[in-house]
Amino acid sequence: MKRPLLVPIAGFLIGIIAAESSGSLGLMEGIWITILGAAAFLIFLFIRKNKTFYFFLCLLFFLLGVFRYSSSFTLEENGISNFVTEAQKEALLFGTVAKEPERKGISYLSRLVFPLEVERVLMGDREEPTGGLIQVNLYKPQEEPRIGDRLIIGGKLSLAEGSNNPAGFDYRKYLRRKGINAVLSSSGKDYYLKVGEKKGGALRIRRFLSVLRNNSDQAIKKYLSPGASAFTRSVILGLRSDISDEVNDTFVKTGTMHILAVSGLHIGLVALIIMGVLRFVRCPRSFGHFLVIIGIFAFSIFTGSRPSSMRAAIMGAFLLISMLLGRKSDIVSALSLSAFLIMFFYPAQIFDGGFVLSYMAVLSIIYIVPLTDTFFGLKPPVFGERKTLRAKKYLAKSISLSLAVWIGMMPVIASYFRIVTPSVVLSNLLAVPVLFIVVILGFCLIVTGSVGFLAPLAGFIADILDLVIPFFIKAMQLVTKIPFSHIRVSAPSVGLVVFFYVVLIISFLYFHKNNKKSVLLISALFVFNLFVWNEAAHRPPDSTRITFFDTGKADASLMEFPDGSVMLIDGASGGMVKGMDAGYCILAPYLWQKGIRRIDCVLLTHAHEDHIGGLAYILKNFDVGTFIDGGEVEEDGFEKRLYKEIQRCVKKRNIRYVRVKRGDVIKGFPHMDLFVLNPDNKSGFKDLNNRSVVLKAVTKGGNSLLFCADAEAEAIKEMLKFGSFLQADILKAPHHGAGLGDMYVIEEFLSQGKYPFCVVTNYDALHLNKELVKIFDREKADMYVTGEKGAIIAQEEDDGFKIFSYKKTKS
Amino acid sequence: MRFTIQEKIALIILAILLCIGSAVLYSKEARPYCRIIIEENGIREEFTLKEIEARLKERRKIDINTAACKEITAIDGIGEVLAGRIVRYRDTHGAFYSEKDLLKVEGIGQKKFEKIREYVRF
Numbered sequence: 001m002k003r004p005l006l007v008p009i010a011g012f013l014i015g016i017i018a019a020e021s022s023g024s025l026g027l028m029e030g031i032w033i034t035i036l037g038a039a040a041f042l043i044f045l046f047i048r049k050n051k052t053f054y055f056f057l058c059l060l061f062f063l064l065g066v067f068r069y070s071s072s073f074t075l076e077e078n079g080i081s082n083f084v085t086e087a088q089k090e091a092l093l094f095g096t097v098a099k100e101p102e103r104k105g106i107s108y109l110s111r112l113v114f115p116l117e118v119e120r121v122l123m124g125d126r127e128e129p130t131g132g133l134i135q136v137n138l139y140k141p142q143e144e145p146r147i148g149d150r151l152i153i154g155g156k157l158s159l160a161e162g163s164n165n166p167a168g169f170d171y172r173k174y175l176r177r178k179g180i181n182a183v184l185s186s187s188g189k190d191y192y193l194k195v196g197e198k199k200g201g202a203l204r205i206r207r208f209l210s211v212l213r214n215n216s217d218q219a220i221k222k223y224l225s226p227g228a229s230a231f232t233r234s235v236i237l238g239l240r241s242d243i244s245d246e247v248n249d250t251f252v253k254t255g256t257m258h259i260l261a262v263s264g265l266h267i268g269l270v271a272l273i274i275m276g277v278l279r280f281v282r283c284p285r286s287f288g289h290f291l292v293i294i295g296i297f298a299f300s301i302f303t304g305s306r307p308s309s310m311r312a313a314i315m316g317a318f319l320l321i322s323m324l325l326g327r328k329s330d331i332v333s334a335l336s337l338s339a340f341l342i343m344f345f346y347p348a349q350i351f352d353g354g355f356v357l358s359y360m361a362v363l364s365i366i367y368i369v370p371l372t373d374t375f376f377g378l379k380p381p382v383f384g385e386r387k388t389l390r391a392k393k394y395l396a397k398s399i400s401l402s403l404a405v406w407i408g409m410m411p412v413i414a415s416y417f418r419i420v421t422p423s424v425v426l427s428n429l430l431a432v433p434v435l436f437i438v439v440i441l442g443f444c445l446i447v448t449g450s451v452g453f454l455a456p457l458a459g460f461i462a463d464i465l466d467l468v469i470p471f472f473i474k475a476m477q478l479v480t481k482i483p484f485s486h487i488r489v490s491a492p493s494v495g496l497v498v499f500f501y502v503v504l505i506i507s508f509l510y511f512h513k514n515n516k517k518s519v520l521l522i523s524a525l526f527v528f529n530l531f532v533w534n535e536a537a538h539r540p541p542d543s544t545r546i547t548f549f550d551t552g553k554a555d556a557s558l559m560e561f562p563d564g565s566v567m568l569i570d571g572a573s574g575g576m577v578k579g580m581d582a583g584y585c586i587l588a589p590y591l592w593q594k595g596i597r598r599i600d601c602v603l604l605t606h607a608h609e610d611h612i613g614g615l616a617y618i619l620k621n622f623d624v625g626t627f628i629d630g631g632e633v634e635e636d637g638f639e640k641r642l643y644k645e646i647q648r649c650v651k652k653r654n655i656r657y658v659r660v661k662r663g664d665v666i667k668g669f670p671h672m673d674l675f676v677l678n679p680d681n682k683s684g685f686k687d688l689n690n691r692s693v694v695l696k697a698v699t700k701g702g703n704s705l706l707f708c709a710d711a712e713a714e715a716i717k718e719m720l721k722f723g724s725f726l727q728a729d730i731l732k733a734p735h736h737g738a739g740l741g742d743m744y745v746i747e748e749f750l751s752q753g754k755y756p757f758c759v760v761t762n763y764d765a766l767h768l769n770k771e772l773v774k775i776f777d778r779e780k781a782d783m784y785v786t787g788e789k790g791a792i793i794a795q796e797e798d799d800g801f802k803i804f805s806y807k808k809t810k811s
Numbered sequence: 812m813r814f815t816i817q818e819k820i821a822l823i824i825l826a827i828l829l830c831i832g833s834a835v836l837y838s839k840e841a842r843p844y845c846r847i848i849i850e851e852n853g854i855r856e857e858f859t860l861k862e863i864e865a866r867l868k869e870r871r872k873i874d875i876n877t878a879a880c881k882e883i884t885a886i887d888g889i890g891e892v893l894a895g896r897i898v899r900y901r902d903t904h905g906a907f908y909s910e911k912d913l914l915k916v917e918g919i920g921q922k923k924f925e926k927i928r929e930y931v932r933f
């Protein structure tokens with residue numbers, strides 16, 4: 001048998017997958033996947049000798065995988081997970097800082113983030129020993145912790161945010177896969193005391209590398225322009241905080257995210273550079289390999305010990321060790337051994353996006369490149385060829401490589417990023433050489449910038465980088481403008497992804513036997529069909545569906561109609577900080593997941609940040625037919641800037657602009673009419689809230705909703721004129737259920753309306769106006785707070801609306 | 812490349828399927844937007860502002876039989892002492908059934924009564 005190790009390792013992998021599937025998808029799915037895996041392996045074994053031995057070895061490792069996975073989730077006795085709930089609770093923790101803190105976020109969200117290995121916890125009046133890893137978010141720190149510090153730190157402890165919205169990112173699962181079970185939110189005002197430091201040689205090395213990193217950061221920031229500095233910091237130091245949203249989006253759309261984040265490619269380049277330097281100084285091979293291993297691990301720690309770079313370092317180390325030992329370096333064995341190592345210590349990691357992407361990329365290079373090479377008829381270069389022919393071959397090989405990686409990674413990238421980027425074939429051709437240049441020049445800059453007398457040389461290098469990097473980013477932006485350079489898709493189901501790879505594997509095996517190019521063409525066509533039909537199969541809902549998203553204390557409501565038309569009311573908050581833009585994080589993923597790329601109408605109730613923030617991203621990334629608002633904006637502040645940006649977008653993209661006022665009726669949707677109850681130009685209210693657009697939406701089936709935006713008592717008093725018209729089946733509570741003014745007006749409003757269901761967009765019931773809650777109680781209205789129940793979904797049925805909450809609340 | 816007949820058939824079928832799928836997708840993307848029309852004056856007003864103010868005034872009235880001492884002091888003209896007496900009267904003599912009962916409280920004469928009657932509900 002060529003690679004005996006593969007059998008048990010594959011068994012282990014399938015065991016983990018089976019254990020996870022039976023936990024999350026259901027026992028049936030788990031059984032199916034197990035059967036499939038077993039069947040695949042039986043077929044595989046059929047063509048090998050010693051079947052029985054390998055079959056039982058495989059089965060053994062399969063059970064080990066299941067066991068290892070389950071045991072990793074068993075709550076350790078007194079582990080920190082036993083002390084956390086969804087609600088935040090005050091706690092004091094004693095533990096050791098596990099990694100060098102990183103700065104994330106901007107303005108009021110700026111914080112230091114680091115994992116803490118906890119040993120003791122004090123909660124309420126219980127003080128107990130405990131264990132486990134938590135993530136600490138330290139706002140406005142008085143002191144900056146270092147790796148290895150032993151601290152007593154206080155703050156609010158809770159579970160991380162799970163997924164509150166359909167298609168929303170599950171941060172809680174993401175952290176748990178890294179072994180982190182809780183999040184502590186601490187500020188400078190909370191208790192903080194450093195009581196010592198952990199000793200150890202490893203710690204000193206990590207501390208040293210982190211000091212080196214900070215000094216390098218200073219040098220980069222000093223010499224380079226902001227754009228170039230942001231890019232270089234991210235690529236060489238793993239510090240991505242300065243990269244703007246637009247640049248980040250550009251890289252996502254051109255499929256070149258692996259350039260921005262420190263990944264296997266960077267580790268590989270660093271290894272090549274070190275090997276080149278060592279060869280130049282005529283270092284003996286074995287010793288050289290050893291130095292390279294040290295070098296790539298040092299680089300991985302230097303850039304923040306990210307899982308992706310650690311994985312690549314482990315992979316590379318295994319390869320180099322096998323070369324050192326004189327064995328024929330088999331990449332696949334090195335790969336599987338490194339994977340097994342990670343699987344054994346962190347079984348949940350195999351579901352992490354980064355893990356899957358890393359291994360799929362390498363597997364694509366190993367297995368698919370021969371296919372694409374043969375398809376293009378590429379032969380290896382011959383000695384003595386004309387330079388131009390060599391260059392052409394080099395170009396063709398690069399395209400072939402890029403294409404192979406794109407095909408191999410397509411389903412995985414579609415799964416995690418909901419995008420397919422054909423342009424990556426083109427953009428990689430430019431991106432990889434540029435990365436090589438930036439890494440080399442970047443390190444040179446750091447070295448020359450730190451040594452005083454080499455400063456002029458540093459300046460020269462900085463000038464080159466200042467030229468190359470902005471040019472590169474501009475080129476990438478140009479690529480995104482090419483039609484079909486990127487296509488937004490819904491995340492394919494697990495079954496579809498598996499099927500895709502099965503087809504790929506079958507065509508690979510068949511090709512090896514018969515060496516026919518036609519097989520490749522047929523499988524390529526087959527696979528494209530899979531994707532196209534998966535997208536074409538999206539259907540609008542059978543009946544009108546309204547989704548009230550959970551965006552904290554902000555509004556975003558989406559209406560999907562059976563004829564395929566779509567309307568969005570408000571875009572929640574965002575735009576200021578990456579990762580907080582509701583348009584980017586919550587609305588866009590949901591829309592793409594449902595196959596919605598066009599929005600017939602976007603309505604802005606009023607230009608306050610918690611309603612307008614996410615709209616810029618939506619207007620730029622979706623085709624919108626009409627934009628409606630009340631036409632008002634506050635005169636000062638950044639909200640006016642946001643509003644102007646939206647106006648510019650509306651003009652540039654030829655979106656029809658309509659202004660509405662009290663008494664107007666918005667018609668055109670086959671299944672719904674919307675009546676505008678506010679604002680009235682004659683009212684003259686000072687507060688923009690009272691000039692919000694208030695809508696009563698009435699379906700053709702006779703069911704209705706009242707969207708109150710942020711209207712307060714003054715505006716509501718005027719709306720009382722409409723009497724019984726204010727009645728509706730669902731009320732979207734005014735102003736997030738917070739302060740409203742004259743409570744008698746609100747009482748009158750609620751007793752007139754008699755709303756059976758009420759949706760409140762706020763963090764939780766504690767944030768609501770207490771009097772308002774009392775009134776709701778009295779009027780016996782059912783309140784749903786999005787912060788507690790997650791997104792609220794109303795589906796129209798024959799006898800009215802059926803209301804679901806996305807999160808099933810557990811106590 | 813030379814294809815066998817089976818391969819040619821497979822390729823043609825797949826290519827046709829791909830075209831149909833792409834056409835379906837394209838038709839979704841090219842679907843025209845809903846034509847939004849705005850109709851003016853589409854909502855009828857049921858009440859006048861005056862009627863609403865009257866209703867609100869009725870709501871603001873304090874129920875003299877169930878209000879706590881603190882709430883009664885909210886009425887312009889009734890201080891803590893008087894409010895306390897009203898509550899004590901209520902506790903000993905039972906509910907106020909009509910306006911005349913209020914006059915029985917020590918400190919509430921005709922003048923005071925006229926002042927507070929519009930804020931009080933029985």
